[in-house]
Amino acid sequence: MNTAPMVDAQRLGLMLGELRLPTIKHIWADFAAQADKEGWPASRYLAALAEHELAERASRRIGRHLAEAHLPAGKTLDCFAFEAVPMISKAQVMALCAGDGWLDQGSNLILFGPPGGGKSHLAAAIGLALVENGWRTLFTRTSDLVQRLQVARRELSLESAITKLDKYHLLILDDFAYVSRDQAETSVLFELISARYERRSLLITANQPFGEWNRVFPDPAMTLAAVDRLVHHATIFEMNVESYRRRTAQARRTGAGRPAAYTTHKVLETIRDNQDKNEALASDS
Incomplete structure (x- = not known):
């Protein structure tokens, strides 16, 4: 044999x-x-x-x-109701899902709108599509990540913790404006934004427009600096629609929303004006 x-x-x-x-x-x-x-x-x-x-x-x-992405289950582009958010271009979203260009450049994506308008669903769906196309993403509630970074700061390892997040091409910060107005929390959030600026991308969902971010960052100068870094290389979607939870199939709100460029320009002017007023009041006192 x-x-x-x-x-x-x-x-x-x-x-x-x-x-x-x-x-x-x-x-x-x-x-x-x-x-x-x-x-x-x-x-x-x-x-x-x-x-x-x-x-x-x-x-x-x-x-x-x-x-590792921790994406919420069932949030895909196939089940996202683009017709209910007419100001969002499906073609533009599909182009973003390829990831080429904007992720390589460390550009950002910012989704504004009232609660229930589909921001988190769209953010998760984009994250899923990017993973399927070979990119690495992490989906997290902003407050949860801030708490983790605060622990790292107390342990004198904040820089290391932020560096470890570099492995993700896209960091999805959901419910950005729900971070409490606390100096310790907002400072680690600002450090994260600064560290990823022009290097790694952020996708942010927020209920409040930039003009109300003084509720997030107690320092007007920090607010301005954070907004400057986020919008410098950013695509901004304003999802001004009624909540899915309140909307009926026959009554949908179809407001076009403001152009992103107009929003960014006006908001930065407003923040700077408020900062100038605060400085003038401080000098008078």
Whole structure:
């Protein structure tokens, strides 16, 4: 009895395991039989094995990235009601989901609108599409992340904690304006914004427009600096629609909202005017 083929197969399995090629280890024998039967050249056989190994690796990588992204379940673009938010261009959203360009440049995406307007759903859906396209994202409530960063600051490891977030091409901060107006909380949030500026992207959902962010940052100068960094390279969606929870299928609000450029320009002017007034009052006193 010739045991050489069996021994060779066992050795090959061990070598493929050592080389960390689990997919090829699993499929090589079946592919070899098919190649022998159909007379494949060696190059085709090797290419078929490599393609399956790469495809399986990509699938496992996406699975890991989905697990770490902490995206809310069921929030996809397929089930997002674009017709209920007429000021949002589906074509523009689909282009953003490719990730090319804006994520490479560390640009931001900001979603404004009243509660229940679909901001979190759209943010999560974009995050999911980006993961499927090979990018790494993290979805978190802003207040939860701020609490983690505060703990890191107390442990003298804030810089390290922020640096670890660099592995995410996109950090999704949901309910941004719900952070309490506390100096310790807002300072770590500002440090995060500053650290990612022009390096890594942020996607922010917020109920309040920029003009009301003095409720988040108690210092007007910090408010202005944070807004400047966020809008410098940003796409801004104003989702001015009635809450899904209150809206009926027949009565939908279809306001067009203000252009992002107009909003950003006016808000920065308002913040600066308020800061000048505060400084004048302080000098008079």
